[in-house]
Amino acid sequence: VIWMTQSPSLLSASTGDRVTISCRMSQGISSYLAWYQQKPGKAPELLIYAASTLQSGVPSRFSGSGSGTDFTLTISCLQSEDFATYYCQQYYSFPPTFGGGTKVEIK
Amino acid sequence: QVQLQESGPGLVKPSQTLSLTCTVSGGSISSGSYYWSWIRQPAGKGLEWIGRIYTSGSTNYNPSLKSRVTISVDTSKNQFSLKLSSVTAADTAVYYCARARPVTMIEDYWGQGTLVTVSS
Secondary structure: OOOEEEEOOEEEEOOOOOEEEEEEEOOOOOOOEEEEEEOOOOOOEEEEEOOOEEOOOOOOOEEEEEEOOEEEEEEOOOOHHHOOEEEEEEOOOOOOEEOOOEEEEEO | OOEEEEEOOOEEOOOOOEEEEEEEEOOOOOOOOOEEEEEEEOOOOOOEEEEEEEOOOOEEEOOOOOOOEEEEEEOOOOEEEEEEOOOOHHHOEEEEEEEEOOOOOOEEEEOOOEEEEEOO
8 A cells, every 4th residue: 555645734825825735655656646626515626637637627726746756736826716625646556545635724 | 527426325323234326427337438436535534445346347446445345337227336334433424426537547527425424
């Protein structure tokens, strides 16, 4: 099983801020990483796959980078609708696993 | 656009079997070489991948749950189902069904989720 460390677990930010979320793997996974956004009471929504490919319909202020063991999700200019919890998921190794989540809250 | 909807009992007694169904609309469950997954999330916690099925009936289960999980598909009804046996309070969670893409098997469309509570 691949262990994932997502940080920070809580991020306080203001509208307009640039925010970054980190996801670190216990072993290399090439670029087999996805990012999801989850709002309270809702299902997760796919934002990014293959570490840096934006899912159709996702705003361009979201971007992903990294390969191997270290990955980053960046929101370039935080909007009010972006306050949510974000999860990384690796799909390189079976079973697929998720990071612990990063809650982005209003500062 | 594909839509998924979970259904089933919201309360299950300890030691019994949890049974949920996911109904797929907006497209045939048999088309496009997709896989169909179950994921769960205990309240206030992270996501746990349970397993998936291909329309041929081929399945993959999380080793941590494999001894208790069965996923099946009914293409005539455009549905797939989850059974989890010998449940305990630790199985209390929101259960999501999702569509997983061919090759990568990333879950790209999810149902809204359904809360299942295990309690006597």
